[in-house]
Amino acid sequence: MLNVLSILIGLVALVLAIPSAVPLLGWGNWLVLPFAVLGAGIGALSSKNHGRNFCLVVLLIAAIRLSIGGGII
Secondary structure: OHHHHHHHHHHHHHHHHOHHHOOOOHHHHHHHHHHHHHHHHHHHHOOOOHHHHHHHHHHHHHHHHHHHOOOOO
């Protein structure tokens, strides 16, 4: 059950991260990072790794996009 919840949180984070890839909307990644960390934490409590790994990938994508924009853009 925790794995499914982690995947759902990761999907919400991914849906928020997609528009944040557009220039001048990079600030949205600051909203994505806590969701992805929360999902990864819940996924770590699960017996399976799929949800945790998915949230970590979303976290990595958001962090890279945020670092490219200098943390703001």
